[in-house]
Amino acid sequence: MSEVDVDVVVVGAGGCGLAAAISAAEQGARVVVLEKLDRPIGNTGVSTGSIPGAGTRYQREAGIDDSPERMAADLLRQSGPHQAEDLVRQMAAESAALVEWLVEEHNIDLRLITDYKHVGHSVERLHAPPDRRGASLMRDLLAEAKRLGVDIVTGNPVGRLLVEDGRVAGVHVDGPRSGAYDIRAHAVVLAANGFGNSREMLERWAPEILGAQYFGAEGSTGEALSWALELGAGTGNMGAYQGYAAVAYPHGSIVSWTTVEKGGILLSPEGHRMGDESLGYSGFATVVSAHAPESYVVFDAKIRDYVRGNEPEFAELADIGGVTEAATPEAVAEAIGCDAEAVREALAGYAAAVAGEQADPFGRTDFGLAPLEAPYCVVRSVPALFHTQGGVTIDDEARVLRADGSTVPGLYAGGGVATGVSGAQGARGYCSGNGLLTAVGLGRIAGRSAAAQRP
Ligand SMILES: Cc1cc2nc3c(=O)[nH]c(=O)nc-3n(C[C@H](O)[C@H](O)[C@H](O)COP(=O)(O)OP(=O)(O)OC[C@H]3O[C@@H](n4cnc5c(N)ncnc54)[C@H](O)[C@@H]3O)c2cc1C
Known part of the structure; x- marks a missing residue:
């Protein structure tokens, strides 16, 4: 050279x-x-x-x-x-x-x-x-x-x-x-x-996530990958990506998954659980996308206070009003805008699984700090794509x-x-x-x- x-x-x-x-x-x-x-x-x-x-x-x-x-x-x-x-x-x-x-x-x-x-x-x-x-x-x-x-x-x-x-x-x-x-x-x-x-590259390699909001950095437009491909580079795992099931809407910050690991659940706009949330924030993004364009993370005040004490970004979300407190299951339903009976059923079924009275309908076995107790907390959120893998x-x-x-x-x-x-x-x-x-x-x-x- x-x-x-x-x-x-x-x-x-x-x-x-x-x-x-x-x-x-x-x-x-x-x-x-x-x-x-x-x-x-x-x-x-x-x-x-x-x-x-x-x-x-x-x-x-x-x-x-x-x-x-x-x-x-x-x-x-x-x-x-x-x-x-x-x-x-x-x-x-x-x-x-x-x-x-x-x-x-x-x-x-x-x-x-x-x-x-x-x-x-x-x-x-x-x-x-x-x-x-x-x-x-x-x-x-x-x-x-x-x-x-x-x-x-x-x-x-x-x-x-x-x-x-x-x-x-x-x-x-x-x-x-x-x-x-x-x-x-x-x-x-x-x-x-x-x-x-890059919408074009996602269409080619990961079309299933096109419906989710892109929440990663602006610069990830894939040109470096294209140059390497032009030189004959091989590729691997092209269809893999990191999703995130719950980005607060309209606040645009991550709803910490600790809220879910510590016992929270995700409800659809109709007030139903959609799957085993312990699948993780990435895997659960496609579960949410398959159900609806948005969902609601539901936890309780003790989980909110625990996460708030450890994670400044979550504390900011709470401070700007992204976490709605709800005194009863009916108030949770009101925050979601759905039928109260659906929320009562979802919370009761989950509580019975936590208490060991019945198997969780979706197979969840790790309940963190649950049972969930009033006052509850609700965060409106959307599923997102974070980055391709x-x-x-x-x-x-x-x-x-x-x-x-x-x-x-x-x-x-x-x-x-x-x-x-x-x-x-x-x-x-x-x-x-x-x-x-x-x-x-x-x-x-x-x-x-x-x-x-x-x-
Ligand atoms: C909200 C969110 C939370 C995450 N949390 C975690 C986490 O806690 N742990 C974890 O492991 N991963 C996490 N990830 C994933 C992680 O952020 C990425 O996998 C990682 O940052 C990728 O690093 P990188 O250096 O490859 O890319 P980047 O950090 O995106 O850097 C690439 C840079 O290249 C620049 N660039 C692009 N094209 C060109 C060009 N043509 N010329 C010059 N510059 C160019 C871009 O502008 C950018 O600045 C998260 C992702 C998101 C979106």
């Missing part, structure tokens, strides 16, 4: 891109991160910032016994068979080192969450910023990347890859203000996330692979651009933390491998 401008170009300043940049920079590489939007937020910035780590020091200090084998078994149980099972084992094996690398070597403030396990995990292993906001994770990652001398250039969308003799040699940028220019590099890391914000095939160094198994020289991918670990199809295979695990985890690996491309 002739002269290069930098060693590594990273496309996208989200969790994957910044972890890749930090990892490459700590190897001594010259790194530039190109971000198409004016503010680097990405899905990472709107997430709750939770990253799973199995066997971390923080788990040991809290007396939690965990291992990569247990984590891999949990993820595979939730996902069922799929095209990236080796990646699950690799991510689980590296997860504790990943969390400790972020916290201890790179000043990222993550704490083990002990008040819930969340979907798919058999022990407490999610590590998140103290305020459980992805914006805090982004703040820390950006500060660390800058401290290591990484150039982060915002408002500069990459338009295509530069390819010379079959090798990726840099990127072409369509800078709206700076004009078009090329950056040449030894390696390019695709960290631009998936295609949740299918993407290009990579090897264990995050190198992009062609469909025939050969590598695309100079090209690396992670996060939403790469094949995910959440099953082959649909929303049910998603475990909490799968998104950031493959974003930050593969970013770290991609950055290290990309830096090694320097002569």
Whole structure:
């Protein structure tokens, strides 16, 4: 390759891109991160910032016994068979080192969450910023990347890859203000996330979720995936995605799933339960979508106060009036706008299951802090698509692979651009933390491998 401008170009300043940049920079590489939007937020910035780590020091200090084998078994149980099972084992094996690398070597403030396990995990292993906001994770990652001398250039969308003799040699940028220019590099890391914000790509790969509201970041329009496909990249798990059953409407913030894990239920606009809510927030999104365009999360005041004490975003939702208190089942029905008898029946059936007087009609066995007691709480919500989980095939160094198994020289991918670990199809295979695990985890690996491309 002739002269290069930098060693590594990273496309996208989200969790994957910044972890890749930090990892490459700590190897001594010259790194530039190109971000198409004016503010680097990405899905990472709107997430709750939770990253799973199995066997971390923080788990040991809290007396939690965990291992990569247990984590891999949990993820595979939730996902069922799929095209990236080796990646699950690799991510689980590296997860504790990943969390400790972020916290201890790179000043990222993550704490083990002990008040819930969340979907798919058999022990407490999610590590998140103290305020459980992805914006805090982004703040820390950006500060660390800058401290290591990484150039982060915002408002500069990459338009295509530069390819010379079959090798990726840099990127072409369509800078709206700076004009078009090329950056040449030894390696390019695709960290631009998936295609949740591309209706055309969803129609092709995940049409069943088109009816749900898209709640992820604006930048996830799938172009990086298309460039890799043009170079012959293979793909995996293209029909998989993370849904979320309950985004508060019209407030537009997540109704914390802790309200459901601690005993809440979801009622249809007619006042009926729709399924086993312990399926998780992602899998239950398709259950809700199949019933109605909206639903109502019902819990009680003790659950509200518990979640409010731990989760600032939920406290904000309550403060702005997103959580309606209802003194009786009839008041719950009034908040929903449905027949009171349906709500009385739903609550009575659920209470009987909690008391062990009858099996839950949908097979739910974990009731958290239930029985639900007056005063009840009601949140109107809609099901949402958070992000896609299918993407290009990579090897264990995050190198992009062609469909025939050969590598695309100079090209690396992670996060939403790469094949995910959440099953082959649909929303049910998603475990909490799968998104950031493959974003930050593969970013770290991609950055290290990309830096090694320097002569
Ligand atoms: C509400 C919500 C909550 C979530 N909570 C969690 C959680 O707690 N734990 C978890 O593991 N996952 C969670 N997820 C999923 C998680 O946020 C994503 O899987 C993860 O952030 C993806 O990281 P990324 O770096 O691949 O993408 P992003 O963080 O989206 O970053 C990609 C960046 O690339 C930029 N970009 C795109 N195209 C170009 C281009 N052509 N040129 C330059 N830049 C470009 C984008 O603008 C964006 O800034 C959540 C998602 C949502 C929506």
